[in-house]
Amino acid sequence: MxxxxxxxxxxxxxxxxxxxxxxxxxxxxxxxxxxxxxxxxxxxxxxxxxxxSSDFAVDVAENWQSEYLQFLLFIMVTVWLVQRGSPESKKPGEEGAQSDQEQKVGPHARPSSPAWAKTRGLRQSVFSNSLGLVMGLVFLLSWLAQSVAGTAAYNNRQLAQLQDPVSWGAYVASADFWSRTLQNWQSEFLAVLSMVVLSVYLRQRGSPESKPVGAPHATTGEEN
Incomplete structure (x- = not known):
């Protein structure tokens, strides 16, 4: 234990x-x-x-979907985009999905590599993108949960005020839904931006999210 x-x-x-x-x-x-x-x-x-209740469900779901959207976007855009000097980025010139040899798949897999990394075709393709696929699936499910629970919570308020309820589609297109959604998204994007940029110039000794304390600011992709 x-x-x-x-x-x-x-x-x-x-x-x-x-x-x-x-x-x-x-x-x-x-x-x-x-x-x-x-x-x-x-x-x-x-x-x-x-x-x-739908009130609690919508509050939880809207936070989950914004968190998983943050990770999904960060995982996907860091394949192609770089930030010089950040340990959260690949080095400039290494953009892209990389070769099979660099990724240690197929004939380049090691004996200890995951079984699907040693295969070819669909299984290797699925495993090669499994992290993004799962993050994307969780984001979509939590977004759907937010929209459904949000519709129920919104309609409860409408009925309490003797107003007509709205459909799911009408609520998803409403200002209430997008106000709740975007206030979460902007905070997540700001947090990622801060981490990417501040890690260029600031250090946290011993953390794998930081460069070594003595590493030059321009050093990219190097972690403790």
């Missing part, structure tokens, strides 16, 4: 942090929702009722 925890400490830390933040969000969200309910003359709800 100690070996397992040590070997997986990074993922375990972020899993626990994620769960703690999700629980905290649900508790704070219940309190905020009930405060709004009371101010509007409605009835407060229990914690289980809130966490199974």
């Amino acid at each position: 100690r070996r397992f925890v040590k070997d997986n400490a990074l993922s375990l830390f972020f899993l626990l942090a994620f769960l703690a933040a999700l629980v905290g969000q649900s508790i704070a969200g219940t309190a905020d929702y009930n405060a709004t309910q009371l101010s509007d003359g409605g009835e407060p709800v229990s914690w289980p009722a809130y966490v199974t």
Whole structure:
């Protein structure tokens, strides 16, 4: 067990942090929702009722879809785009998907390489793009969940105000949906931009996300 925890400490830390933040969000969200309910003359709800509501689902889903969009775009654009001096980038001149030899696939695979990296055709193609495919799938599913839950939450507010509900298509085209979506996207893009640019000039000793402290600013793609 100690070996397992040590070997997986990074993922375990972020899993626990994620769960703690999700629980905290649900508790704070219940309190905020009930405060709004009371101010509007409605009835407060229990914690289980809130966490199974469309209001909680849309808040969670819209954060998930923006996070996975961030990673999807970063994974894909770093294949072709570079930032000189950033450890988050390939070196200038190395743009592109690279050769089979550089990627160690097919006849260039090592004995310890994943089984699908040693194959040819569809399986190798799928495995070669599996990270982007999974990130893209999770993004699309969480975006769909956001849109469906958002439609339900929006219609609940409409009915409470004695107004007509809207269809899923109408909500996806609405200002409410895109306001919620874009406020998440812009923060994710700013975070990636900050990481790419600041890592050119700033260091964090011992972190694999940083260049060695003594590395020149122009050094690209080098990590601790």
